Amino acid sequence: MRHSRLALAAVVALALSACSGATEPPAPEPTTASTEASTTASPTPEAVPVELPDTPVGEAAQWVLDRLAADAGPTAEEAEERLGDEFLGQVPADQVGQVFAQLREEGPFTLVSWDGTDTQGTAELDSPATPVLMMIALKDGKIDGLMFVPNEKAPEIQEPAEASQLLLDKAPTSSFLLAEVTRTGDTPECTPIEQRDADKVLPIASMFKLYVLGAVATAVEDGTLTWEQELTLTEGLKSLPTGNLRNEPAGTKVTVEKAALEMISTSDNTAADLLIDAVGREAVEAELEKMGHHAPELNRPFLTTREAFQMGGDQGIRAKWAAASNGYDDATVAVSEAQRAVLSGLPEWDLTYDETTMGSPFWDEGIDWYATAADLCAAHVNLQQRAATEPGKPVRGILAAYPGIEVPGAVYIGFKGGSVPGALGLSFYVEGPEKIRVLVLQSAGDTPESVPQPNWMASLAENTLG
Numbered sequence: 001m002r003h004s005r006l007a008l009a010a011v012v013a014l015a016l017s018a019c020s021g022a023t024e025p026p027a028p029e030p031t032t033a034s035t036e037a038s039t040t041a042s043p044t045p046e047a048v049p050v051e052l053p054d055t056p057v058g059e060a061a062q063w064v065l066d067r068l069a070a071d072a073g074p075t076a077e078e079a080e081e082r083l084g085d086e087f088l089g090q091v092p093a094d095q096v097g098q099v100f101a102q103l104r105e106e107g108p109f110t111l112v113s114w115d116g117t118d119t120q121g122t123a124e125l126d127s128p129a130t131p132v133l134m135m136i137a138l139k140d141g142k143i144d145g146l147m148f149v150p151n152e153k154a155p156e157i158q159e160p161a162e163a164s165q166l167l168l169d170k171a172p173t174s175s176f177l178l179a180e181v182t183r184t185g186d187t188p189e190c191t192p193i194e195q196r197d198a199d200k201v202l203p204i205a206s207m208f209k210l211y212v213l214g215a216v217a218t219a220v221e222d223g224t225l226t227w228e229q230e231l232t233l234t235e236g237l238k239s240l241p242t243g244n245l246r247n248e249p250a251g252t253k254v255t256v257e258k259a260a261l262e263m264i265s266t267s268d269n270t271a272a273d274l275l276i277d278a279v280g281r282e283a284v285e286a287e288l289e290k291m292g293h294h295a296p297e298l299n300r301p302f303l304t305t306r307e308a309f310q311m312g313g314d315q316g317i318r319a320k321w322a323a324a325s326n327g328y329d330d331a332t333v334a335v336s337e338a339q340r341a342v343l344s345g346l347p348e349w350d351l352t353y354d355e356t357t358m359g360s361p362f363w364d365e366g367i368d369w370y371a372t373a374a375d376l377c378a379a380h381v382n383l384q385q386r387a388a389t390e391p392g393k394p395v396r397g398i399l400a401a402y403p404g405i406e407v408p409g410a411v412y413i414g415f416k417g418g419s420v421p422g423a424l425g426l427s428f429y430v431e432g433p434e435k436i437r438v439l440v441l442q443s444a445g446d447t448p449e450s451v452p453q454p455n456w457m458a459s460l461a462e463n464t465l466g
C-alpha cells in the first residue's frame with residue numbers, strides 16, 4: 001500500500017499532538033497541516049452527502065472542500081486571508097496551493113459525516129482512493145490546523161481473541177485487556193474476559209490524566225479543593241496542544257470542574273498542568289497507589305505535559321533524562337531522585353522546540369507516563385467508585401463527556417485515550433444492562449508509523465464491545 005505524505009512537516013503534527021488526546025477517536029485535534037492518504041482502499045458503501053453546519057469552523061471546512069473541488073488554488077493571497085500564523089509558519093502562503101494540488105489528486109471528496117464545535121471539527125470524507133478524515137481547527141477566526149489521515153477501519157470480529165490478534169498484527173508491542181467488573185464483597189475488581197500482555201508496562205500518554213482526575217477527587221474529598229474553586233492560568237503553566245486553554249491570556253480563571261472536564265473531554269494539556277499545580281505533584285504521585293497502579297515509582301517524578309514537551313523537543317535534555325535510568329521501566333527510588341534533579345535544572349522555556357526532535361518517539365527514553373492495561377482497568381474502576389460518592393459526583397459526567405465510540409445497548413461509557421509519537425492507547429469503562437466491562441488497548445513502537453491509526457483502533461474497540 002502506497003502512502004502519500006505532503007511535505008509540510010507532518011512530524012510537527014505528530015509532535016504537537018504528543019501528551020494529548022490528540023489522536024483519540026475519532027481523530028486528533030489538528031495542529032498543523034499534514035496528510036497521509038492511501039491510494040488503495042477496501043470497497044466502501046456509497047457515500048451519502050451531508051451538509052456542514054452554519055458555524056465558523058463549518059464555513060472554514062466548506063472553504064477547504066471548495067478549494068479541493070476547484071481546478072487550482074488557493075492563491076497566496078487567499079491563503080494569507082484564510083490561514084492562521086501557526087499554519088503559515090509551517091507552510092508558507094505561496095506553497096499552500098501546491099499542498100492542495102497534491103491533496104486534490106486523492107479526490108474528488110464527498111462529505112459523509114461531521115462532528116465538531118464552533119472552532120474545531122472532524123469531517124469524514126469519501127473518495128475514489130480511500131476514505132479519509134479531515135480535522136480542522138480555528139484560532140482567531142482563521143484555520144490554524146488542518147490534517148488529513150486515512151479513515152481505516154478494523155475488520156469485524158466474532159470473539160475478543162480475534163481483536164487481540166488484530167492489534168498484535170498491527171503493533172507487535174501492544175497489550176489487550178477486556179475485563180468484566182465483578183465484586184468480591186464490596187470491592188469491585190477487573191476480572192479478565194480476554195487478555196494478552198495485560199501486565200506489560202507501556203507508555204500511556206494522555207491516559208495519565210485519569211490519575212490527575214483521581215488526585216483532584218481526593219483533594220475535594222479532603223476539603224483542600226472544591227469543584228467550584230477558581231484556578232488562575234499563568235504563562236508558566238501553558239503547554240502545547242491539544243486543548244484551547246493555552247490560548248487564553250495569563251490571569252484567566254477557570255473552575256476546578258471546568259479544568260477537569262477539559263482535561264478529559266478535549267485532553268487539554270494546559271488544563272492538566274493547571275490541575276497538577278493545584279493539587280501538587282506529590283499528590284498525584286500518591287494517587288497512583290490508591291488507584292491500583294502496580295509500580296507507582298515508574299511515574300515518579302510525575303511529569304507535567306509542559307515538562308514532557310520541553311524534554312522531548314530538546315535532544316540534550318532528553319539525553320540527561322535517559323542517563324538517569326536503565327530504561328523507561330527502571331522503577332527505583334534512586335532513579336526517581338536523579339530524574340527530579342533533571343527537572344529542577346530545566347531552563348526557562350518559551351514553548352519553542354526542534355520539530356524533528358519532537359516528532360521522534362521519546363517514550364522509550366522515559367519521557368512519558370507508564371502503566372499496564374491492568375493498571376488502567378483498576379484506575380477506571382477506582383474513579384467510578386469515587387463518582388458514587390457525593391464529593392466525587394462530577395467525576396462520572398467528566399469521564400463520559402466524550403465517550404469516543406458507540407456501543408449498542410450501553411447506558412454509560414467512560415473514556416480516556418492518549419497518544420505520543422510512537423504510542424497510542426484507548427481505555428473504556430462501559431456499563432450495559434447486565435454487566436460492566438472495561439477495555440484497554442495499548443500500542444507502542446520506535447516510529448510514529450509503527451502504531452495503528454487512531455480511527456482503526458477505535459473501530460477495533462467498537463467491534464470488541466459491540
